[in-house]
Amino acid sequence: MKLGKNLSHYRHAAGFTQCEAANILNISRQCLSNWETDHREPRIGDIIEMCQLYNITINQLVYGKNI
Template sequence: MELNTKLKEARSHAGLTQEEVAEAIQVSRQTISNWETGKFYPDILSVIKLSDLYAISLDELLKGDKKMIEHLEESTDVVSSNRRLIAAVIVNVALMIILVTFNGLISNNRLLIGISAVIGILSTGVLFYQIIKKF
């Protein structure tokens, strides 16, 4: 059984409305509705709060819903996200060192200036994307 169905059944069994659950775990009623229809998945902290509120185990809530498990793995994979961020920083620093080192050679060639600018903009964009994604 999928998580959305389990959440709806647990809420009904507890005799609570979506509004009451929303107030108890400090989210909107629409958020509860989205979780119960399977439109979105709750984050791990919300799942824990729901587990406590409905007095059912996390194991009971989460087992059997492979999509939810994948969502949780993806959203909590800190090591992988840190590696990507560190790699983006290293690439940007290396590119800046190369550009400063070869500045004299590049300044006479408009094509190399253009390529350097594009590479710099792209690498900085990737770095900013990794930083924003981290937060």
């Protein structure tokens, strides 16, 4: 499974819109959209912040465990 699909899945599972998650992560909605469509990849710091926000592990986010 691709990272972008995992990003979108866990954001939805946590109950956030792209705008809400982007605001909390201090990034633009377009940036988050690019990550979720695999046009760009987030930096490790951004991955860690998303894991904390979505209350998941890095393995879940990167590898799609438990999807």
